[in-house]
Amino acid sequence: MDRTLLRPLATAVAAVLALGGLTATAHAADTDVIRNGGFEAGMDDWSCTAGSGAVVSGPVHGGTRALRATPSGNDNARCGQTVAVQPDSTYTLSAWVRGEYVHLGASGTGTTDVSTWVRSAPDWQRLTTTFRTGAATRSVTVHTHGWYGTGAYHADDVTLLGPGGDPVQVPAAPTGLTAGTATATTVPLSWTPVPGATSYRVYRGTDRALTATGTSATVTGLAPATPYTFRVTAVNAAGESPASAAVTVTTPPGGGDPGGGLPAHALVGYLHASFANGSGHTRMADVPDSWDVINLAFGEPTSVTSGDIRFSLCPASECPGVESAAEFKAAIKAKQAAGKKVLISIGGQNGQVRLTTAAARDTFVSSVSRIIDEYGLDGLDIDFEGHSLSLDSGDTDFRTPTTPVVVHLIAALKTLKARYGPGFVLTMAPETFFVQLGYQYYGSGPWGGQDPRAGAYLPVIHALRDDLTLLHVQHYNSGPIMGLDNQYHSMGSADFAIAMTDMLLTGFPVAGNAERFFPALRPEQVAIGLPASPHAGNGHTPPAEVTKALDCLTRSVNCGAYRTHGTWPGLRGLMTWSVNWDRFGGWEFSRNFDAYRWG
Incomplete structure (x- = not known):
């Protein structure tokens, strides 16, 4: 791309972004008039077009944070701030940058606006330019930006050396809200x-x-x-x-329980319908009335990227006594007549699904619809694990996802919801790795040394929060996770379930960035996911600890060391892996739920 084209375009646009540490020679009276040039205070004092900028913990040039800004096809990710300066004075602007076609400039100088740029900086490189203010200039805007449709760039340690401007006054309180x-x-x-x-x-x-x-x-x-x-x-x-x-x-009523029809407090369980393991086979007709939502495990893909989902009953050779397809369908109708919901669950540990293309998205919609229609089901559960969801390196904001597998999944689920209408039940069962870990690592990706899957469910949950019936995060098979108290919590205790659920019901800053605050879910959208028995997976929580967690979250009693940010008597209930394992364990999990006194 020709430099003579880029420079006029760059200097024509005024914006606001991040800049950082400079070592230019300055007169004794000169000061650094940039505020938060090292982005250690997050995005304070900086503004980026189209929400394109965010603070990351790596890579950095100095300190512990830097700016990462991602251009799109119609936005060059301009970030900047307006600073006070003295008239008729000389200033030196500098920043350390990484990336392709990264620009640094100043506008509103009152003389000639300036810009400098680098075509390619695979590692940190310093950009520097100077300008002189006009006779009446009291403020200038400094900015960085990338180029349309190119990759993300980084900026750090931005400085503007020169005479300090007149003191800035704290603004007045807004009016007319x-x-x-x-x-x-x-x-x-x-x-x-x-x-x-x-x-x-x-x-x-x-x-x-x-x-x-x-x-x-x-x-x-x-x-x-x-x-x-x-x-x-x-x-x-x-x-x-x-x-x-x-x-x-x-807020007006309505829309409060997408896919309604669930009781105020519900028990959700997965039924091993398509496979056998050590828990033994359980027929649909034999599932106790305790279970309000029964998720059929699992619909699985014919290949990772095809989007083609198939479901079949466990073969008799693996599941002695398995019912016929006609008996299975009749049992589903009987459950529904009793007020229960029966869903097809997609994914699981071995069912990796990556909707990398629009064609895979459409195939996913059509194949899932065929399963729902054939068995007369009430909705869909998404249990994507492994590498089904991960974030591309430029995807750093859950509000505007760009990773294809995330974008296509959102579109597919919205299409299914629209196809079946308001009674369609949509649930999700992500691991803590994909949700609460976003508190620390969302969007850090491989460039920051973190797994790109961390927090990858957040854009899906956010985009579908008005369509989502239930989110039941798996509070098992998890490492320690940091809660809103900035302490790590480990699975298997009431403390872990309380801290993880409190995050969903309170909301939390993503990757420590208060500017990207993941908003709270409604309590009727949230259930706590736990193993039914010690045999069902890591993180089994004894019934007494489950009761403590429910007491704390719904009544603010038995909370232990963790203090919640609210009380939610409308918490929907519990999810467990699985109905089969609960039967294997003498129905301990469901009996404890049935005995619990809500409110």
Whole structure:
């Protein structure tokens, strides 16, 4: 790409991004007027177009954090900040960068705006340029950006050396905060611009919900028929303003239980319908009434990337006494007549599914539909494990996923939901690795030395949160996970179930970045996933510990060392692997659930 084309385009656009440490010679009176140039305070003071930027823990040039910004086909991932300067003065702008076609520049100088760039920097490289301000210039905007459709770039240690500008005043509190038409799960907000503000923070109660660069935003992930109080503050280099006057909105009813029909507190179990193991075969007709949702394990792919899903009953040679297909279908109808839901579960430990293409996505939809129609099922459970979901290196924000296997899965599930209507039950059973571990590692990918699967379910859950009936994360086969108390918790205890569930019901910053806050799920969307017996997998939690977890989450008693961020009497219930293993263990898990006194 010709440099003569890139430079005019780069200098024509004003924006805001990340820059870092420089070693240029400066006069004694010169200071570094960039704020948070090393991104150690996250994205504070920086703004990126189209949500393209995020702070990462690796690679970094200095300190512990750096900026990573990802261009798209119609956005060059411009990040920057506006700083106070002195008129008629000379400034030296510098940043350390990595990537392809990375630009560094300043606009609004009052003289000639400047830009410098590097075509390819496989490792950290310093960019430096100088400019002189105009006779009346009191502020300039410094920025970095990449190029449309190229890969992500990094920036760190940005500095702007020169005479410090006039002191910046903390902005006034925003006024005119109003709410638009709310849905069952979202509230749009707008407010009056505040002079001197570079960004705004929206608070839901006392919790920061999001940060906006404009004067409007939509808060998502809310519960139906629930009152919420919102406030907004204005932010600039000097700090954060007082909060605006509050506005209280009650979300309308409806949409609160996608695929409704479940009891207020439900028991979910997987039935080994297509295979045999040491737990023994259990016929559909013999599943006790304790189980409200029965997930048929498993529908499996004909190949990893085909999208073609098949389901068949366990052969008689492996499962003595297995029912015929006609008997199985009749038993399903009998369960449904008793108010139970029967779903096909896709995936499992051995059923890796990667929807890498649009064709695989469409095949997935058609083949899953055939299974649902043939057996008259109520919906679908997604139990993708292994490498079915992972993140590409440029996919760093769960709100706007770009990884094909994630994007195609979201589209497929939305299509199935639309095809079968509001009664369609959609559940997911990810491992903690794919969800709560996103608190630490989402989007860090192989470039940061972390597994690209960490947190990979988060964009799927977020995109489908208004369609999702139940999320029952597997609280087993897991290593220690950090909770919202910044302490690690290990499986097999009430403490682990409490801490992991609290994250889902409270919401959590992703990869430690408060600017990317994964919003809370509604309590009726959440069930705790546990092994039915010590034989069913690592992480068995004794019944007494299960009861403690339910007590703590629904009544704030028996909480132990971990303190939750709320109380959720509407928590949906429990999921277990599996009905077969519970039978093998004398029905201990389901008996404990049946005996539990809710509320």
